[in-house]
Amino acid sequence: MSQPYDLLAQAHQRAMEFLTALPERAVAPRTSLEELMAPLCGPLPEAPQDPVGIIDDLSARLEPGVTASAGPRYFGFVTGGSYPVAVAADWLVSAWDQNAALHIMSPAMSALEACTARWILDVLGLPEEASVGFVTGAHTANVTALAAARHEVLRRARWDVEALGLQGAPQLTVIAGEEAHASIHAACRMIGVGGKTIMRVATDGQGRMRPDALEWALSATSGPTIVCAQVGNVNTGACDPLVEIGELTRENGAWLHVDGAFGLWAAASPGYRRLVSGLADADSWTTDGHKWLNVPYDSGIVIVRHPAAHRAAMSQTASYLTPGQGDERDGTDWVPESSRRARAVPIHAVLRMLGRSGLADLIDRSCRLAVRMADRLSNTPGVQLLNDVVLNQVLVRFSTPSGENVSDQVMAAVQAAGVCWCGGTTWAGAPAMRISVSNWRTSEDDIDRSAASILECHERVTAG
Numbered sequence: 022m023s024q025p026y027d028l029l030a031q032a033h034q035r036a037m038e039f040l041t042a043l044p045e046r047a048v049a050p051r052t053s054l055e056e057l058m059a060p061l062c063g064p065l066p067e068a069p070q071d072p073v074g075i076i077d078d079l080s081a082r083l084e085p086g087v088t089a090s091a092g093p094r095y096f097g098f099v100t101g102g103s104y105p106v107a108v109a110a111d112w113l114v115s116a117w118d119q120n121a122a123l124h125i126m127s128p129a130m131s132a133l134e135a136c137t138a139r140w141i142l143d144v145l146g147l148p149e150e151a152s153v154g155f156v157t158g159a160h161t162a163n164v165t166a167l168a169a170a171r172h173e174v175l176r177r178a179r180w181d182v183e184a185l186g187l188q189g190a191p192q193l194t195v196i197a198g199e200e201a202h203a204s205i206h207a208a209c210r211m212i213g214v215g216g217k218t219i220m221r222v223a224t225d226g227q228g229r230m231r232p233d234a235l236e237w238a239l240s241a242t243s244g245p246t247i248v249c250a251q252v253g254n255v256n257t258g259a260c261d262p263l264v265e266i267g268e269l270t271r272e273n274g275a276w277l278h279v280d281g282a283f284g285l286w287a288a289a290s291p292g293y294r295r296l297v298s299g300l301a302d303a304d305s306w307t308t309d310g311h312k313w314l315n316v317p318y319d320s321g322i323v324i325v326r327h328p329a330a331h332r333a334a335m336s337q338t339a340s341y342l343t344p345g346q347g348d349e350r351d352g353t354d355w356v357p358e359s360s361r362r363a364r365a366v367p368i369h370a371v372l373r374m375l376g377r378s379g380l381a382d383l384i385d386r387s388c389r390l391a392v393r394m395a396d397r398l399s400n401t402p403g404v405q406l407l408n409d410v411v412l413n414q415v416l417v418r419f420s421t422p423s424g425e426n427v428s429d430q431v432m433a434a435v436q437a438a439g440v441c442w443c444g445g446t447t448w449a450g451a452p453a454m455r456i457s458v459s460n461w462r463t464s465e466d467d468i469d470r471s472a473a474s475i476l477e478c479h480e481r482v483t484a485g
């Protein structure tokens with residue numbers, strides 16, 4: 022058996038090899054499920070095994086099946102890479118192995134969360150009194166925010182939902198745009214609002230909620246109401262008109278939640294902030310660290326203007342859970358978890374490394390590169406740009422000279438070619454391909470190489 026910590030050097034070595042090769046490896050994995058499972062899914066060993074051997078074996082056997090999603094030409098879903106400083110900070114998080122639930126468990130993590138929360142509010146221009154929770158992702162952030170919203174709108178209707186549940190409660194209405202992200206629907210289910218009962222508001226051609234349709238929806242309802250808006254449509258990047266939505270929501274005494282899993286970061290750029298005008302007047306916000314901020318998975322952030330509602334919806338007490346005193350922050354008060362990873366550490370490291378101007382540069386650069394990609398692809402017969410490229414998303418549809426939609430075939434060819442990776446979607450009822458530029462490493466050359474590969478695949482597919 023090797024020394025207990027030799028394997029950390031070994032893992033470091035393997036990680037360095039992986040990261041060094043990352044920019045030039047084929048973006049899609051080159052192995053089958055059977056090839057991956059066969060050597061790994063044997064019987065559980067009866068006797069202990071050498072840890073260094075385990076790390077070597079895992080790295081050798083799993084890496085062929087690892088997607089280069091942290092690399093510069095992965096444009097699938099909305100996927101950031103990880104800045105080296107964030108990976109390094111995350112390694113420290115594992116080594117420290119702190120439970121970031123309570124101040125008493127780790128004063129250092131508690132202090133760091135509190136300071137990082139302030140930086141996030143500052144850089145996004147959100148109210149300084151808002152509370153911040155560090156969760157696994159935007160999905161959980163949406164659940165948390167809607168639970169806080171549910172608490173507050175029912176409290177105003179004199180109903181204590183944490184004590185009494187929803188049976189017999191005043192009717193709770195959720196209004197969301199037709200283009201709200203799937204996680205809003207999942208979050209509604211988790212707070213006891215059935216998916217079919219969500220009032221869906223019509224959107225425009227880019228997926229933005231239409232204020233006139235919201236006005237109608239609000240006039241058709243009364244009582245405790247939550248409105249879910251979105252900045253950064255997953256297909257088009259479009260942002261809902263928050264100024265109008267905010268005015269209508271406030272007039273009706275409703276709660277305004279803004280899902281900005283990636284789009285919220287537009288607020289950090291003087292050049293793009295106008296897209297999210299009115300943002301600071303909402304009641305709650307969702308965003309992700311693992312998307313545009315480029316910290317490792319998993320990392321989501323929930324922000325609530327009303328800390329009392331946020332805490333009431335999330336916090337728990339037990340005789341053995343000693344709460345923080347005074348300003349001591351208990352991270353668990355703001356999330357639907359107890360024991361938890363210190364996710365604020367890599368976020369802190371990235372915000373500190375970039376500073377205000379570096380973060381704005383990251384946002385601006387990604388958006389510029391998205392426009393470059395759109396320019397490279399458009400003006401080609403059979404390639405139709407479907408969105409106004411306002412942020413970091415590009416949406417395209419491919420067809421043959423006879424007009425047959427071949428987007429799925431082109432996407433499969435792009436993935437197989439391995440230069441870059443793009444995923445599919447349905448837009449206006451027909452297949453399309455999404456290109457999301459979210460990685461700190463992506464360069465102009467990466468865009469040009471990827472666009473060339475995409476156009477070549479389109480040519481090959483249409484040539485038959």
Ligand SMILES: Cc1ncc(COP(=O)(O)O)c(C=O)c1O
Pocket residue numbers: 098099157158159160161202204251253254255280281282283309321
């Ligand atoms: C607008 C929006 N909300 C929520 C999510 C869910 O994010 P996560 O996968 O981090 O939970 C996404 C993911 O792309 C998104 O685009």
